[in-house]
Amino acid sequence: MNSIMRGPATLGRLAIQVGLAFALAMIVTGIVGFSLADNSVSNRIDESLRYHTRKYVSNLRGNPAQEAILKAKILEWSQRKVFSERTYVLFDRNGRRLAGRLDIVPPPSGFSEVQYTAGGHHKEAGRALATRLDAGGLFVVVQHLEAVRGLHAILPMVVVAISLVALVLGVSATLLVAKLTARRLSETQDTAGAIAAGDLSRRIPMERLDGMFAVQAQSLNQMLDHMAELVRAQQLFSSNLAHDLRTPLMRLRSLLEKASRDDQSAFPSLLDRAERECGSIINIFDALLRLAEIETGQHPTVMGRIALRPLIRDIADTMEPVITDRGGSLRVESLEEVAIDGDPDLLNQLLVNLLENAVTHTPTGTNVTISLESVGDGATITVRDDGPGLPEDEFARVTQPFERGLAVSPSKGSGLGLAIASAIARFHKGSLDLADAMPGLEVRVRIPGEALPQAI
Secondary structure (H helix, E strand, O other), X not given: OHHHHHHHHHHHHHHHHHHXXXXXXXXXXXXXXXXXXXXXXXXXXXXXXXXXXXXXXXXHOOOOOHHHHHHHHHHHHHHHOOOOOEEEEEEOOOOOEEEOOOOOOOOOOEEEEEEEEEOOOEEEEEEEEEEEOOOOOEEEEEEEOXXXXXXXXXXXXXXXXXXXXXXXHHHHHHHHHHHHHHHHHHHHHHHHHHHHOOOOOOOOOOOOOOHHHHHHHHHHHHHHHHHHHHHHHHHHHHHHHHHHHHHHHHHHHHHHHHHHHOOHHHHHHHHHHHHHHHHHHHHHHHHHHHHHHHHHOOOOOOOEEEEHHHHHHHHHHHHHHHHHHOXXXXXXXXXXXXXEEEOHHHHHHXXXXXXHHHHHOOOOOOOEEEEEXXXXXXXXXXXXXXXXXXXXXXXXXHHOOOOOXXXXXXXXXXXXXXXXHHHHHHHXXXXXXXXXXXXXXXXXXXXXXXXXXXXX
């Protein structure tokens, strides 16, 4: 509840932070824009002064009547232009004004700022470009800066106004987005609360979601499906473990009760049977520990390059008498030269589990074949029997811990053989699959590897 109550406050702070950041960005943009505009105006004024200086002076260089011609042009211009943002002034070599309406002190050559009296009432500023003439006179072009000063006066207020509007709009937009986001996330929070309360069936509704919210909700729902499946698998695992341990424990209890009632002559026999039941329980726990170590990657391994052909032949030689004793046979079919990176002990256990599974869960007289081939970029080990097989809908289930075929007696095996073999295959970045051998069951183990040159 506390985390849900903190949600809106956090979104509000985020909205203010984003709004302030947006406003700050707008202020910086305004300042930069003001600077660029001011620089652009200044450059344009200077370029205009150069242009009009060249217009009046360039054609008069070396002309002895230069000053007289300029004086006439300025007087003619003054008669035509009553109002202008630009003014021309001509001084002689002694600084006496010869032409022009502005009463200013002769400025230095080049660009400078000048002050002049407008209409005899108040001082105004201008930008001047003074050019020294051949005879020593000074030709000055003055650009009035009243418009520029007005721009300088109004731009800061414009920047402040834009920043305030940006602040309001930025915070408002962010608050709106935060509100819409919180509304869309509320269903996720409700689902999380229900799951925390124990309802693992709840999922985030997808009807009103789109975009990244839909993608996030879909990912969370998939995660919840996986979690629910893990919980169901754990519950089933616990149930199967309890069921598989209950039988040997009940037999052990019965033996101990019988030993307490019968005479001492039957005690050694009962003790042997009790020891076998304890061994059966210990074997189940050993298999579980082995499976857990393999699944979590904690099994001590010695990884190396392994040629599978000799390994399979050694396992076949070991298991052949066991299968023969049950009236069947073990036939080794084509064994191609394939090498993989793996742990020899784990691969040995994988093969033994597959062959023991074929012996334990099939009738007497069942024949078994094993083969090895190089397929693509890996090795495929196939163990096939001609027993009754399994229905296809049981293939996935029997590779889980404590799961057996429905037609198999619960007293046969621990139900962990295929689960451990599948875990070993995954440990080697491979897979274990079941198929109908028609008749019988076929187990295919695929492990990444590479073909070796065939022996001659």
